Amino acid sequence: MQHTSEDYHAGFACFVGRPNAGKSTLTNAIVGQKIAITSAKPQTTRHTVRGVVHRPDAQLVLVDTPGLHRPRTLLGERLNDLVRATWSETDVIGLCLPADEAIGPGDRFISSEIAALKAKLIAVVTKTDLVDKGQLAERLLAVQDLGDFADIVPVSAVSGEQVETLVDVMIGHLPSSPQLYPEGMITDEPEHVLMAELIREAALEGVRDELPHSIAVLVEEVIPGEDGAATKVFADIYVERSSQKAIVIGHRASRLKDVGIRARREIEDLLGVRVYLDLHVRVAKDWQRDPKQLRRLGF
Numbered sequence: 001m002q003h004t005s006e007d008y009h010a011g012f013a014c015f016v017g018r019p020n021a022g023k024s025t026l027t028n029a030i031v032g033q034k035i036a037i038t039s040a041k042p043q044t045t046r047h048t049v050r051g052v053v054h055r056p057d058a059q060l061v062l063v064d065t066p067g068l069h070r071p072r073t074l075l076g077e078r079l080n081d082l083v084r085a086t087w088s089e090t091d092v093i094g095l096c097l098p099a100d101e102a103i104g105p106g107d108r109f110i111s112s113e114i115a116a117l118k119a120k121l122i123a124v125v126t127k128t129d130l131v132d133k134g135q136l137a138e139r140l141l142a143v144q145d146l147g148d149f150a151d152i153v154p155v156s157a158v159s160g161e162q163v164e165t166l167v168d169v170m171i172g173h174l175p176s177s178p179q180l181y182p183e184g185m186i187t188d189e190p191e192h193v194l195m196a197e198l199i200r201e202a203a204l205e206g207v208r209d210e211l212p213h214s215i216a217v218l219v220e221e222v223i224p225g226e227d228g229a230a231t232k233v234f235a236d237i238y239v240e241r242s243s244q245k246a247i248v249i250g251h252r253a254s255r256l257k258d259v260g261i262r263a264r265r266e267i268e269d270l271l272g273v274r275v276y277l278d279l280h281v282r283v284a285k286d287w288q289r290d291p292k293q294l295r296r297l298g299f
């Protein structure tokens with residue numbers, strides 16, 4: 001259906017905030033499908049993954065960005081560039097501030113970084129299910145002093161409370177615009193990137209803190225199954241050192257087997273077909289510092 005720009009609003013939005021603020025979980029709750037990876041460990045969102053919310057009179061395109069942090073490697077610098085580029089292209093930015101934690105230097109840093117952007121700024125107080133009414137009221141007052149926000153919305157991605165309200169508020173700040181994406185489209189990420197993210201998420205479960213930045217996943221080949229046969233997915237998990245390879249594989253490959261089972265289930269959900277997943281762990285020495293390797297791995 002064609003929409004004229006007068007009666008239709010559309011635009012881009014993203015959530016920012018310090019690590020673990022709940023950005024990915026909120027994105028998933030809004031789009032209603034698992035598209036961005038979440039984990040209990042900070043800084044695991046790497047790809048820019050979009051989710052599209054369709055309404056009869058509006059379209060909200062969510063962009064999931066990695067966090068801005070002090071760059072120590074080439075990858076770190078590229079990630080920061082990516083974050084800034086994303087911020088400058090968005091119409092609405094939701095600054096996520098966890099209700100169960102006091103506002104700290106990290107929040108003030110990000111708040112000041114986004115203050116000068118042309119985007120409408122919304123403060124999103126996340127994880128409200130973790131606090132009582134009194135604590136929430138206190139946090140909302142503190143947020144008011146943090147910056148100049150067009151709206152302040154408390155929300156719980158886990159209970160679902162206020163998620164719809166937040167979407168309404170964000171849509172309310174979108175400019176008049178023709179439709180940006182076809183109806184029914186939820187994400188424009190190629191499927192192999194989504195698959196790689198699901199494998200990476202599974203591989204990150206329960207590993208030590210220094211490992212997440214050293215893992216990258218590349219889906220090498222996907223062979224669709226014919227006549228009811230499983231679709232074959234061949235993927236490589238890249239680490240930087242052989243000691244890390246041993247961690248990922250585990251004793252008698254037990255860990256890798258678990259990773260494979262978990263990732264396969266997620267990929268089957270994503271594709272809606274039976275999947276045979278073939279995983280290999282490879283060492284790509286210092287891939288975070290090597291431009292050629294970075295390009296190959298999609299950065």
Ligand SMILES: Nc1nc2c(ncn2[C@@H]2O[C@H](COP(=O)(O)OP(=O)(O)OP(=O)(O)O)[C@@H](O)[C@H]2O)c(=O)[nH]1
Pocket residue numbers: 017018019020021022023024025026037038039040041042043044045066067126127128129130155156157158159
């Ligand atoms: N109780 C509760 N927990 C939440 C909520 N939202 C997120 N969490 C948890 O908080 C942790 C961090 O959530 P993420 O969505 O991964 O946070 P993020 O901001 O995307 O984190 P980075 O990718 O590190 O930047 C996870 O363990 C989530 O399960 C919520 O509404 N309620």
